[in-house]
Structure formats: C-alpha cells, structure tokens
Amino acid sequence: MLRLEGLSKTYKTGDAALTNVSLEIPKGQFVGLIGPSGAGKSTLIRCINRLVEPTSGKVLLGEVDLAQIGKSDLRRQRRRIGMIFQEYALVERLTVMENVLSGRLGYVPFWRSFLRRYPGADVARAFQLLDRVGLMHQADKRADALSGGQRQRVGIARALAQEPELLLVDEPTASLDPKTSRQIMRLLTEICEERGLPAIVNIHDVPLAQQFMQRIVGLRAGQVVFDGPPAELSETVLTTIYGEEDWHAMRQGDEEQKSAEADARDRMAALAR
Amino acid sequence: MSEVSHYSQTWSHRTSRGRLLMWVGWVALVALFVWCWQLMTENTIWAFVWDAPRQAADIGGRMMPPRLSYLPELLVPMWDTLNIATLGTIAGVIMAVPVAFLAARNTTPSARFLRPIALFIIVASRSINSLIWALLLVAIIGPGILAGIVAIALRSIGFVGKLLYEAIEETDAKQIEAIEATGASPTQVLNYGIVPQIMPAFWGISVFRWDINIRESTILGLVGAGGIGLKLQASLNVLAWPQVTVILILILLTVIVSEWVSAKVRKAII
Numbered sequence: 001m002l003r004l005e006g007l008s009k010t011y012k013t014g015d016a017a018l019t020n021v022s023l024e025i026p027k028g029q030f031v032g033l034i035g036p037s038g039a040g041k042s043t044l045i046r047c048i049n050r051l052v053e054p055t056s057g058k059v060l061l062g063e064v065d066l067a068q069i070g071k072s073d074l075r076r077q078r079r080r081i082g083m084i085f086q087e088y089a090l091v092e093r094l095t096v097m098e099n100v101l102s103g104r105l106g107y108v109p110f111w112r113s114f115l116r117r118y119p120g121a122d123v124a125r126a127f128q129l130l131d132r133v134g135l136m137h138q139a140d141k142r143a144d145a146l147s148g149g150q151r152q153r154v155g156i157a158r159a160l161a162q163e164p165e166l167l168l169v170d171e172p173t174a175s176l177d178p179k180t181s182r183q184i185m186r187l188l189t190e191i192c193e194e195r196g197l198p199a200i201v202n203i204h205d206v207p208l209a210q211q212f213m214q215r216i217v218g219l220r221a222g223q224v225v226f227d228g229p230p231a232e233l234s235e236t237v238l239t240t241i242y243g244e245e246d247w248h249a250m251r252q253g254d255e256e257q258k259s260a261e262a263d264a265r266d267r268m269a270a271l272a273r
Numbered sequence: 274m275s276e277v278s279h280y281s282q283t284w285s286h287r288t289s290r291g292r293l294l295m296w297v298g299w300v301a302l303v304a305l306f307v308w309c310w311q312l313m314t315e316n317t318i319w320a321f322v323w324d325a326p327r328q329a330a331d332i333g334g335r336m337m338p339p340r341l342s343y344l345p346e347l348l349v350p351m352w353d354t355l356n357i358a359t360l361g362t363i364a365g366v367i368m369a370v371p372v373a374f375l376a377a378r379n380t381t382p383s384a385r386f387l388r389p390i391a392l393f394i395i396v397a398s399r400s401i402n403s404l405i406w407a408l409l410l411v412a413i414i415g416p417g418i419l420a421g422i423v424a425i426a427l428r429s430i431g432f433v434g435k436l437l438y439e440a441i442e443e444t445d446a447k448q449i450e451a452i453e454a455t456g457a458s459p460t461q462v463l464n465y466g467i468v469p470q471i472m473p474a475f476w477g478i479s480v481f482r483w484d485i486n487i488r489e490s491t492i493l494g495l496v497g498a499g500g501i502g503l504k505l506q507a508s509l510n511v512l513a514w515p516q517v518t519v520i521l522i523l524i525l526l527t528v529i530v531s532e533w534v535s536a537k538v539r540k541a542i543i
Contacts, residue, residue, distance in 0.1 A: 004527075049454055051454060075458060077456075078455065083450055083454040085450075089447040089448055093470065093472065093473075094465070094469050098465075102465050103455050103459070105457035106455055106457060107456075110461060110464075114466070151464075158451075162456070176331075
C-alpha cells in the first residue's frame with residue numbers, strides 16, 4: 001500500500017509543481033492520474049521513487065517513508081517500485097534479455113551484472129516474463145530493432161522483473177498508435193490484476209483512462225482536484241481539471257476512432273479468409 | 274491570390290545594424306590579410322623564391338629513381354613505427370577513459386575539484402604536439418621506441434578524452450534514469466546505462482586516433498624517438514635523396530592502408 005501525505009515539490013526555479021498532495025492507494029488498485037501538461041503528473045510519480053526529490057511531505061510504501069531514507073536505503077527500496085516510461089527508456093544498444101535482466105540490478109552484485117551471469121532463477125523469471133508479454137522469441141534481438149509496442153512490452157517485463165510491490169507508469173501510450181495503446185493498457189491491467197499489483201498511471205488520454213482505470217485522480221496546477229471512479233468524470237469535472245473545452249466533441253472523436261478500428265479489423269479478417 | 278496589399282512587401286534577413294556589422298567584419302578581415310601579407314613578404318629574399326622551381330626540379334631529379342634495394346632495411350623501422358602508434362594509442366585510450374568520466378558533467382564525482390583537473394589534463398595534453406612530447410621524453414627516458422610510445426600516449430589522452438567526454442555528456446538521460454529506477458548501484462548504472470550508449474563513439478574515436486598516430490609516429494624518429502623517422506633523418510643527413518623517396522613512398526602506402534582500415538572499422542561499428 002502506498003500513502004502520500006502532504007507531498008510538495010517546488011523546483012529551484014520557484015515553480016510549485018506539487019502542493020500538499022495526499023493520496024492513498026490500496027493493494028491491487030489501478031489508478032489513472034490525469035491532468036493538463038504541466039499539472040505535475042510526471043513530478044508526482046517521480047517523487048515516489050525519488051527520481052525527483054520532494055521538497056516536503058511523506059511517501060509511505062508499507063511502513064517505510066521513502067522521502068526520509070538515505071542513498072543506499074533508497075536503492076534497496078527502489079527495487080520494490082517498478083517504473084514504466086513514456087518513450088520506453090530501454091537501453092537501446094542492449095539486447096531485449098539484457099534489458100529485462102536489468103530489472104534485477106538491485107538484487108545482484110556488480111560482478112554478476114557486469115559479466116551478465118545472472119542467477120538461474122532470475123533468467124528463468126525473465127524468460128517467463130518475456131513469454132507473458134509475448135516476446136519469447138525476441139530475447140536476443142537488440143532493443144532498437146523492435147517496434148514501439150514491442151519496446152513497451154520489454155519495458156513492462158523489465159519493471160516486473162524487479163518483483164515490485166508498486167508500478168509507476170509514466171504516459172505508457174503517448175508514443176503509440178491507438179490500437180497498440182489499447183493493447184498495452186489491456187496487458188498492464190491484466191498483469192496488475194494477476195499479481196494484485198497497485199499502479200499509478202499518468203495518462204493524458206481521457207477516454208483511454210475511463211476505459212481502463214478503476215479510479216481516477218485529476219491533477220491541476222499541482223493539486224488534486226478530483227478523486228473518484230471513472231463514471232463520475234463528468235463534463236463539469238473535466239472542465240475543472242483541464243479548463244473549457246467541448247468534451248462532447250472529443251468523446252465523439254473517440255467513438256469514431258473505435259468504429260474505424262472495428263472497420264479495419266473486419267477488413268483484416270476478410271483478407272485472412 | 275486575394276488581397277494582400279496591406280501587408281509589407283519588404284522583408285530582410287538581417288537588421289540594418291547586423292548588415293553594417295557584417296560589412297565592418299569583412300573589411301577588417303581583408304585589411305588583416307593585406308597587413309599580414311606585407312609583414313610576411315618584408316623579410317623574404319626574393320632571389321631564393323624566384324629560384325624555387327629550379328631548386329625543386331633539381332631535388333626532384335636527384336630523388337629519381339628511388340633506390341628500391343634500400344626497402345628491406347626499412348621494414349624493421351616501419352614495424353617499430355606501427356608498434357609505437359598502436360601501443361601508444363592503447364596506452365593513451367586506457368588513460369583517457371577515466372579522465373573522460375571525470376570531465377563529463379553528468380558523471381564527474383565532483384564538479385568543483387575533479388572536473389577542472391580532468392579538463393586541465395585534456396587541455397595540457399592537446400596543446401603540446403607529439404613531436405614536442407617526444408623531444409622532452411627523449412631527454413628524460415633516453416632515445417628509442419619507448420619515448421615514442423609514451424609521447425604518442427600522452428598526446429592521445431587529450432584527443433580521446435575530449436571527444437569521449439562529449440559523447441558521455443550527450444547520452445540519453447532517460448535510459449540512465451530507467452536504470453537508476455531499478456535500484457541499481459552507481460557502477461551498475463555506468464555499466465548498463467552509460468557504457469552501451471558510448472560504445473560506438475569509443476571505438477570510432479580510438480580507431481580514428483590510431484590512424485592519426487600512425488602518421489604522427491613516422492616523424493618521431495626525427496628527434497630520436499625510434500621508428501622510420503630515424504632512417505629518414507639519417508638519409509637526409511647524408512643527402513641520400515633516392516633513399517628519401519623510398520621512405521616517403523613507404524610512409525604513404527602505410528598511411529593509405531591505415532586510413533582504409535580505420536574507415537572500415539568505423540563503418541562496421543556505427
């Protein structure tokens with residue numbers, strides 16, 4: 001379980017990215033974090049594993065306050081938190097397997113990671129994860145030889161290799177096409193459900209968030225302005241989060257996209273026949 | 274086209290102030306050139322200059338035909354030269370790697386103390402030509418191949434260090450961040466996040482420097498640091514022009530081969 005208490009971040013430039021954010025995320029909950037660009041979504045999830053140092057407040061993962069611990073403790077605690085990135089952030093020139101195994105770096109001594117001699121159990125788990133995300137036969141390919149959707153699957157496998165207790169997911173679908181985006185979101189929700197894994201997902205695509213999230217937190221100018229189930233995400237609420245916009249037209253656009261996808265699927269099926 | 278008349282038809286790439294500065298700059302450059310030309314020609318003895326074509330033809334005549342029977346005697350010194358270049362490059366690269374990591378803004382452990390020291394090492398190494406390094410080293414460790422190797426190594430630190438630290442600073446921060454987020458130790462971050470990203474640059478720079486070092490090591494013998502340069506100096510001293518021709522042809526061939534190898538290797542990596 002993750003609990004944020006009064007979390008604030010003010011950058012050196014004086015920008016208050018987060019002001020007094022308190023949230024509680026129980027085990028197994030899939031939470032979408034929405035808000036306009038610059039609302040502090042990215043800062044919020046980076047404050048949790050301290051890729052960004054919070055200015056004040058508590059980040060409680062279980063019993064440990066991540067905001068208070070020293071460097072080597074932080075490294076040990078980071079193993080409990082898997083992170084998935086917007087543009088995959090795979091090490092491009094390493095193989096898929098090396099990327100997945102890099103999720104184990106916090107557990108193995110330097111010489112093992114340097115010689116790429118990981119314990120058998122780690123290797124077996126890595127293969128199992130690659131199988132789970134559907135990349136069993138790409139293990140020895142270099143990461144930069146994969147497509148966007150495949151790379152994000154490797155990113156997911158890397159995060160899971162840590163055997164985390166929490167997933168931080170930063171705009172997982174921002175560089176993917178609509179269809180691949182939905183596949184990736186479905187994979188993420190399934191995996192979290194299988195493992196009872198809580199996840200915080202930064203997402204700018206509201207319809208996608210409504211479709212997949214159990215709970216939505218709306219952030220505006222570094223403050224939580226909405227917290228509830230996707231069904232409560234009315235136009236008034238969206239206007240509070242994002243400002244004035246024709247939400248009806250946007251939803252229609254999404255309907256259009258869905259029917260276009262269905263159409264494409266039918267045509268592909270017809271071709272296959 | 275519809276009505277566009279109320280928009281201005283004039284647009285200029287530079288402001289009038291910028292144009293003026295451009296003109297002043299060009300005039301100053303021309304003036305500098307004229308002044309330098311005058312300075313240069315002031316002390317020239319023109320009789321020698323007018324004589325130059327005849328002198329060149331004279332030396333050219335003496336250099337022909339090349340004395341090919343001299344070639345076997347050159348093979349060992351040429352091998353020495355290749356060894357000076359190769360061993361010097363390896364030693365230089367080994368010393369340059371830690372310097373580069375200390376100099377790169379994103380990997381230096383202390384930006385206030387160690388980074389300036391590393392940058393100073395790079396500048397010091399780069400500002401002294403390998404011939405001058407060799408001159409000093411021949412005086413310190415005596416004439417021979419070792420002085421040549423050390424001279425090449427010392428000169429290479431700056432070149433490799435500078436290009437490598439720039440490559441380190443240009444690495445993608447997101448890949449490094451992702452490795453940090455797994456709970457990796459700093460050495461593991463270096464090994465998984467940074468090293469794979471700079472590998473192509475590392476090999477490209479090293480092979481490029483090796484290629485330069487082969488050319489530089491051919492002249493180190495002139496100051497007594499071993500290799501083919503010793504033979505060149507000996508032949509020049511006794512005015513054995515046909516031998517000089519053979520040496521120059523051999524150097525030319527070696528450099529062509531080394532450039533070819535370096536181009537191949539760089540192509541294979543990048």
